[in-house]
Structure formats: C-alpha cells, structure tokens
Amino acid sequence: MQPDFEKAGGLVAAIAQDADSGQVLMIAWMNREAWEETLRSKRAVYYSRSRGKLWRKGEESGHVQEVREVYVDCDADTILLKVKQVGGAACHEGYASCFFRKVEGDDVKVVGERVFDPKQVYRK
Amino acid sequence: MQPDFEKAGGLVAAIAQDADSGQVLMIAWMNREAWEETLRSKRAVYYSRSRGKLWRKGEESGHVQEVREVYVDCDADTILLKVKQVGGAACHEGYASCFFRKVEGDDVKVVGERVFDPKQVYRK
Numbered sequence: 001m002q003p004d005f006e007k008a009g010g011l012v013a014a015i016a017q018d019a020d021s022g023q024v025l026m027i028a029w030m031n032r033e034a035w036e037e038t039l040r041s042k043r044a045v046y047y048s049r050s051r052g053k054l055w056r057k058g059e060e061s062g063h064v065q066e067v068r069e070v071y072v073d074c075d076a077d078t079i080l081l082k083v084k085q086v087g088g089a090a091c092h093e094g095y096a097s098c099f100f101r102k103v104e105g106d107d108v109k110v111v112g113e114r115v116f117d118p119k120q121v122y123r124k
Numbered sequence: 125m126q127p128d129f130e131k132a133g134g135l136v137a138a139i140a141q142d143a144d145s146g147q148v149l150m151i152a153w154m155n156r157e158a159w160e161e162t163l164r165s166k167r168a169v170y171y172s173r174s175r176g177k178l179w180r181k182g183e184e185s186g187h188v189q190e191v192r193e194v195y196v197d198c199d200a201d202t203i204l205l206k207v208k209q210v211g212g213a214a215c216h217e218g219y220a221s222c223f224f225r226k227v228e229g230d231d232v233k234v235v236g237e238r239v240f241d242p243k244q245v246y247r248k
Contacts, residue, residue: 001225001232013137013151021144027137027202031218039227071223072232074215078151078225091198099195099204103163108125108196 004076005032005086012077016044016057016090019068019082025090026098028055030079042067044081061121089115092122128200129156136201140168140181140214141208142193149214150222152179154203166191168205185245187211211241216246 003012012035016025028046030038034054037045044065048055058064065083072079091098093114100112127136136159140149152170154162158178160167168189172179182188189207196203215222217238224236 001227006211015139015151017148017150024139024141024148024204026197027139027151070227071235072225073150074217074219074224074226075222078222080148087135095198098160098197098199098202100198101196103125103194103196105163111195 001076002032003030003035003079004087008067008077009113011047011049011078013043014046014079014081016065016081016083016085018096019084023097024099025065025085025096027081028057035079038067038081039070044083058086061087061092063089063121065090087116092118094118094121125196125200126156127154127159127196127203129159132201135173136172138168138170138191138203138205139195140205140207140209143208144179147221148223149189149207149209149220155238159203162191162205163194173213181214182210185211185216187213187245189214211240216242218242218245 010031011029014030015027020041031047034045044057046055064086067081067083070084089096095112096117102109102111134155134189135153138150138154155171158169158171168181188210191205191207193206213220218240219236226233226235
C-alpha cells in the first residue's frame with residue numbers, strides 16, 4: 001500500500017515517534033522517493049522542502065533514525081514511523097524531540113533537556 | 125508564543141497524541157482561528173481542508189478531544205496536542221488511532237481494533 005502522494009500534491013507528512021518511549025520526535029515530509037527509500041533502507045528519509053531535495057535524516061549529524069514500524073493513516077495521506085533515534089536527539093537544536101516547547105496560556109516553557117550542543121555536531 | 129502561520133501558508137500541522145498511553149491518534153491542520161479556539165476552549169479545533177472551515181473535533185460524533193498539553197516545535201510550524209480522546213476513538217472509521225494500518229514490506233495489516241461502528245455514530 002502506497003500513501004496517496006497525488007492527492008497531497010506530491011508530499012505527505014510523516015511523524016517520527018520513539019519506538020520505545022512513545023515520545024513524538026518530529027514531523028517532516030516525504031515524497032514517493034523518500035518513502036520508497038525509507039522502506040528499503042529501514043532508515044528515515046524525508047524530503048526537505050527548504051532545500052528541495054531528499055534528506056537522509058542524520059546524514060550530517062550521524063543521528064539516523066532506524067525504522068522499526070511503519071503506519072499509514074485512514075486517508076493514506078500521513079505516515080507514522082516508529083523509530084530508534086540514534087544519538088538520542090531528533091532535533092537539530094539538540095533536544096530529544098522537536099517539541100521541547102510547552103505552551104501554557106501566554107507563556108512558553110522549554111521542557112526538554114539538551115542532549116547535544118548543535119555547534120559541536122553541525123560544523124559548518 | 126504563536127505558531128508561524130504565515131510561513132506555512134496559513135495552516136500548520138497538528139498531531140494529537142493520547143495523553144495517557146502516548147498513542148499517536150491523528151494529524152490534522154490548524155489555522156490561527158483554530159489554534160486560538162483550541163487554547164481557549166481546551167478542546168481540539170482543527171481546520172478542515174476538504175470542507176474549508178473550522179472543524180471542532182467531535183462536533184458530530186461527540187468524540188471531542190480534551191486538550192491536556194500543547195507543544196510547538198523548533199521551527200514553530202507544527203503543533204503537538206496531548207489529549208484525552210472522549211469515546212476512545214479518534215478515527216472516523218472507528219479505530220482508536222487513524223494509524224491502524226501497519227506496512228510490512230508489500231503488505232498492509234490492520235492492527236487496531238474498532239471501538240465503534242461508523243454507521244452508528246455518523247448518521248447522515
């Protein structure tokens with residue numbers, strides 16, 4: 001079964017969830033090529049909208065996502081990956097999850113702890 | 125803190141996750157109005173792209189999502205809601221989660237159990 005890339009204009013949203021803890025790590029996008037390579041390689045491959053090309057998660061940082069389980073939603077236009085996040089952090093800011101900011105009324109609180117220092121990992 | 129609706133063309137993706145079990149229930153979309161009403165009412169309000177209007181989750185079925193926690197991601201263009209799903213099923217097909225189909229190689233397996241019969245809940 002394929003996600004319906006046509007309906008969604010070529011890209012579908014993909015959630016990465018930690019397979020062990022259940023923590024939601026991030027959302028990214030996949031085109032058909034990213035989807036097929038993800039299934040084949042068992043590593044998460046997304047499509048970077050900002051860079052306009054495939055994004056093999058971890059290709060720069062080494063923090064790849066090993067794909068344990070793959071789900072497609074009822075409308076076949078969203079994907080859920082259960083992954084093992086190598087390095088312990090999915091977020092380019094060094095947090096385990098990209099959702100490290102909690103909204104409480106008008107306030108926002110950082111609730112995650114930094115696993116790594118982005119300056120050390122992404123050397124430009 | 126507001127999600128960046130401008131960057132995202134007016135809509136941002138929102139994940140609903142069961143606050144207790146950690147199960148990912150669904151993805152939907154929010155515009156600014158949906159976001160503000162969600163925070164105010166503490167019930168999930170989305171924007172239906174197919175219907176082109178606000179979608180107060182559960183308005184027809186009674187299966188509302190009580191919002192326990194709200195997170196915004198690093199790029200401020202995705203939302204994570206931790207919710208209590210009233211009725212036990214987020215999916216309009218009667219499953220707890222919209223991600224009830226697991227992809228295994230070329231096969232797809234239904235892994236969720238039906239909580240309700242859609243024909244009984246959505247009387248047209």
